[in-house]
Amino acid sequence: MANTPPIEDILQTTAPTVIIRDPQLQKRAQHARAQLRSIPFFDELGVNTVIHADVYDNDFKLIDYTHHSSQDISAAADSVEFPLVHITTQQGLQEYGEENLVHELLERSVEEQERYILVTDTTSPRLPTYMPKPGRSVVDDYDVAVKDYETLSNRYLEDYVDSALPASTTRNLHYHRASEYHKHHDAPADSLESIYDYTRAPTGSPVWESLYYFIEHDLENVLNDYSERIRDALRSWTERGETQKIANQMLDALRRCDFEKAQLEDYQQTNPNLR
Known part of the structure; x- marks a missing residue:
């Protein structure tokens, strides 16, 4: 494996806060697959602390990474350290109590200029409690970069993997x-x-x-x-x-x-x- 380029080069942004849409993420009630597929990608780029719901992993890790349960960490978001990947969905934000967690981590990331990667099922995640205006989303209120996982992974596989x-x-x-x-x-x-x-x-x-x-x-x-x-x-x-x-x-x-x-x-x- 060749030396991995800096994460800024791969993500093509210097913004510390990045929203990455992964179309593989689906509602929890459906038979979703590969919700955790992006973790090895970010691990190779040097980010191996991940927040996600317990329901995704079934007590099994394909690779070694530091996992924080989204349910457990919600009350202690100020204790988790950056850089950080957070995998969730719009449903997770609104129906499973992750809205406050995402809001606090966004605020910290912007204020501290530390790496926070929010992997979700939309390019415009909404926080209705904090952004009550219809149609308003995180990208309207925060200085964030927006990327697509399939585009990023395709390019990485072509350029750096045989x-x-x-x-x-x-x-x-x-x-x-x-x-x-x-x-x-x-x-x-x-x-x-x-x-x-x-x-x-x-x-x-x-x-x-x-x-x-x-x-x-x-x-x-x-x-x-x-x-x-x-x-x-x-x-x-x-x-x-x-x-x-x-x-x-x-x-x-x-x-x-x-x-x-x-x-x-x-x-x-x-x-x-x-x-």
């Missing part, structure tokens, strides 16, 4: 970095299912990280008894495709290792031709 996955399959950078690694090590790289085939995954592939997460967080019972929860957790990171197949491949690898970290390390270090 992935065998098409952007139309996923705009989750973690998957593309895994594909890139596999491609450079002559391993399957052109589909998510092939990337998560642990019998053929290179020793240094990013796909092993998820298995260690399960072991280190003692999720054996979850995996054995509630594999659909893992499938659903993967849906929060994956736009399309059958996440159950990937979940099954994770389960197979963990069961081969009896959910033991030492055995997983040995399995990971084994030549793929001998697994």
